[in-house]
Amino acid sequence: MYDRLQLTNMLRSEVERIPETGLPLEVFPARIQELVLNLARYENFNVEYTASILLSAVATAIGNSYRIRIKGEWKTSPSIYMMLVGRPGLGKTPPLGFLYRPIREYDDRMYEKYNEEWNAYEKALASSGNRRGGAAEECTLLRKPQLVTTVISDFTPEAMMSIHQHNPRGIALVVDEIRALFNSVKRYNNRNNLIEDLLTAYSGQPLKVIRKSEARPILIKNPCINIIGSVQTNLLPEIFRAEYMANGLLDRFLFVYPKDRRISGWKRDDGTIARPDLVGQWQEVLDRIVNLPYPAGVVLNMADDAEAYFYNWYNGIIEEVNAIEDDAEVESRKMKLNGNAARLSLVFQVLKWATDGGGMQCVDLESVQAAIRMIGYYEETYRRIQELIxxxxxxxxxxxxxxxxxxxxTAGDAIVVGKRVELSRRSVYYALKQLCCQPNPLLEKIDHGTYRKLCPSKPAAPCTIALLDGETGGAGYQSAKVQCANDENPRGHE
Structure with missing residues (x-):
């Protein structure tokens, strides 16, 4: 039975055509649905970005205060890696700033406390230095203040580890342009383990740094790192590079890519309706979550019906993968979905507790179902991104x-040739499918993994001749993306 707020949200969602986006807004608590809809109305925020960033902010606020048991001894914090994709001006940054503001304000208060402690520390140092006898011993007993912060944007890998060590509850890497995160790998290339650290942190394994330059080793037993940032659609190839696909980093990310790419026009408020206190409403929700005690480190189990639902869902994925005969056709991303689904289940449970007074004894069926619905949404957006690339x-x-x-x-032949013209394995399989199914197909599938051309071969283009020369032992082949010989600026590998 729907209450008044739920019914109002449902009607507003229909009017705003939110179901057409694929976003299951109805799985959020009623108060959060209302907040998201009001932010769209009064701040012109994109609903898909807003709802997703909200989940990221809640995951950051929870940190290591609560974890969820997925299976047996497999427990995880709610850390989420998220990427916001869209054309310039679509509105990725404003909701990111708004929804993370309460956490940044908490960081500001911690910074003020750090400054006060630092001033007291310096005074104590000066005082001990002016006294005779026992000054050296007293000086060594003084404890140097350490800054505790959650949100960082510009950092070195070493700084990230140090900050997390001083804030074991968890941190968030919030970058307006997520390319900066990936580019930092190049910037500190000599000793950069950033990608490996992020992969380790996601899996919940301890992070350890032992270097001569460090006075003391750094050990983070239960890492909790959230990542969120944006990227413009035309820059996606810089993110979807071979090394990030191969090491599985991108398989850990949830992608938000709105179906509707139109930028909403601004509407004036006629002042006839009182504007709700959106800042205060969100502050109240997130403050309650930020104040969850740590280091209690509570581990929540799924309720029996929730666990049964979760297992049935994931077993369906396992059956799909087991039915694939060719290992090359198996997408590693599918096998990572259980981790993200469990994390979102915990986020939804805590969000429900913080808004509607839900329980915190376990993760219930409703929260698991909400998380799986959202995973379906994110996988659909990922599929559209892949098709675009x-x-x-x-x-x-x-x-x-x-x-x-x-x-x-054969498909194997196509993959081998694809590598020589810079087509990934995934791209080759997509190309085979598309070229067989388009209105005027160029290929037909005549047997399992075997294809035949439906059009005669064309004379080799200049770039193809270069490829063939490389095959016969010439000076080396060039990419299929090279320009013709009469172009002014010939280009090799990118």
Whole structure:
């Protein structure tokens, strides 16, 4: 039975055509639905970005105060890696600033406390230095203040580890342009373990740093690192690079890519309706979560019906993977979904407790169902991102790729040739599917893993000739993305 607020939210969602976006806004607590809808109305925030950033902020606020047991001894904090994708001006940054503001304000208060402690520390140092006898002993007993903060944006890998050590509850890497996070790998390339540290932190394994430059080793037994940042659609190829696909980093990310790419026009408020206190409402919710005690480190189990639902859902994924005969067709991302689903289940449980007075004895069925619905939404957005990237790659390399294949070929042949024209394995499989299913198909599947061309081979393009020369032992082949010889600025590998 719907109460008045739920019914109002449902009607407003229909009017705003939110169901068409695929976002299951109805799985959020009623008060949060109302907040998201009001932020869209009064602040012009994109609903899909707002709802997702909200989950990231809640996960950051929870930190290591609560964890969820997934199976047996597998327990995890609610840390989430999230990427906001969209064209410039679509509104990724404003909701990020608004929803993380209470956590930043908490950091500001901690910074003021740190300054007070530092001033007291310096006075004590000066005082002990002016006294005779026992001054050296007293000086060594003085404890140097350490800054405790949660949100960091510009950092070195070493600084990130140090900050997390002083805030074991957890930290958040909030970067307006997430390319900066990936580019930092190049900037500190000599001794940069950032990607490895992020992979280790996601899996919940201890982080340890032992270096000569460090006065003391750093050990973080239960890392909890949240990541959120944005990237413009046309810059996605810089993120989806081979090394990040191979090491599984991107498989850990949840992607938000709104279906509706239109930028909403601004509407004037006529003043006839009182504007709700959106800042105060959100502050109240997040403050309650931030104040959860730590280091209590409570581990919540799933309720029996919730665990049964979760296992049935994931067993369905396992059955799909087991049915695939060719290992090359198995997507590693699918096997990471259980971790993100469990984390979101915990986030929804805490969010319900902070708004509607839900219990905190276990993670209930409603929270697990909400999380799985959201995972379905994020996987749909990821699929659309992949189609966009692959379509662009195929458009640039299709002719050269097809020219190097015989009239009849296997999927394995296509993958081998694809590497030579910079098409990933995933791109090759997508290309085979698309070229068989388009209105005027170029290929047909004649057997399992075997294909035949439906159009005659075309003369090799200049870039294809370069590829063939490399095959016969020439000076080396060039990418299929090279320009013709008469172009002014020929280009090699990117």
């Amino acid at each position: 692959v379509a662009n790659n195929i458009g640039e390399s299709k002719e050269a790729w097809l020219s190097l294949l015989g009239n009849t070929f």
